[in-house]
Amino acid sequence: xxxxxxxNSAPGLTLICGPSGSGKSRAIVATLxxxxxxxxWMPQRIALMPGTLLSNIVGQxxxxxxxxxxxxxxxxxxDVNLSDAIDDSGQGLSGGQMQRVMLARAxxxxxxxxxxxxxxxxxxxxxxxxxxxxxxxxxxxxSEAGRSVIVxxxxxxxxxxxxxxxxx
Numbered sequence: 001x002x003x004x005x006x007x008n009s010a011p012g013l014t015l016i017c018g019p020s021g022s023g024k025s026r027a028i029v030a031t032l033x034x035x036x037x038x039x040x041w042m043p044q045r046i047a048l049m050p051g052t053l054l055s056n057i058v059g060q061x062x063x064x065x066x067x068x069x070x071x072x073x074x075x076x077x078x079d080v081n082l083s084d085a086i087d088d089s090g091q092g093l094s095g096g097q098m099q100r101v102m103l104a105r106a107x108x109x110x111x112x113x114x115x116x117x118x119x120x121x122x123x124x125x126x127x128x129x130x131x132x133x134x135x136x137x138x139x140x141x142x143s144e145a146g147r148s149v150i151v152x153x154x155x156x157x158x159x160x161x162x163x164x165x166x167x168x
Contacts, residue, residue: 001027001166003034006150009117012163013143016152022168024152028121031150037116040109044121044152046098048090054082057104067111074138075104076131095126103135110147117148124155136161 001016006027016024025044032041048056058068072082077100080093090098103123110118118139124132140161143149151158159165 001031001168003027003031005166006031006119007035007038009148009150009164011143011146011148013139013149013151013158013161014164014166015158015162016150016166016168017154017159018168020154024154024168025121027166027168028119028150028152032119039119040106040113040116041119042099042102042106042121042123046090046095046102048086048088048098048101050087051085052082053080053084053086053101056086056101057082057108063108064112067108070111071104071108074107074135075100076127076134077101077104096128096131099123099126100131100135107138110142114147117150118142119150121152122155123151123153125153 001023006014016027018024028041032039057071080097084092086093093101106118106120110116124135127135136157139149139151143161143163
């Protein structure tokens with residue numbers, strides 16, 4: 001998948017799919033490397049920073065509390081305290097919680113800039129079924145509202161939501 005294909009993707013949900021090792025993550029990284037300012041992204045490998053959960057979502061500067069509340073709700077991050085401190089390994093958080101912190105970060109950036117597309121690598125693989133279903137509903141809603149949402153996943157449920165499917 002050429003980065004320009006994803007950079008110029010139309011509004012809607014674009015699914016990059018294929019078996020493990022087929023190059024989905026490589027396509028995401030190449031796209032991000034080509035034009036990082038165009039995307040709010042979530043990598044497949046969790047990358048948390050030492051600090052609070054809040055700072056992992058919004059950064060160190062002042063933040064928009066309305067956007068934060070929306071991002072936290074969209075990411076189904078209702079089972080953590082945003083003022084809790086963590087280290088870079090996410091000590092004390094489950095894999096699904098760490099993944100949802102990363103999703104909240106991507107949602108926060110996307111909601112704060114209408115020109116930014118979502119670029120997500122396996123966004124719901126560690127999340128329980130009920131929460132994952134709600135998150136996919138949020139992704140679909142963003143895509144239906146005219147946002148570009150690009151998801152790399154081997155989860156078949158994304159095919160039902162996708163307006164474009166790219167096989168690798």
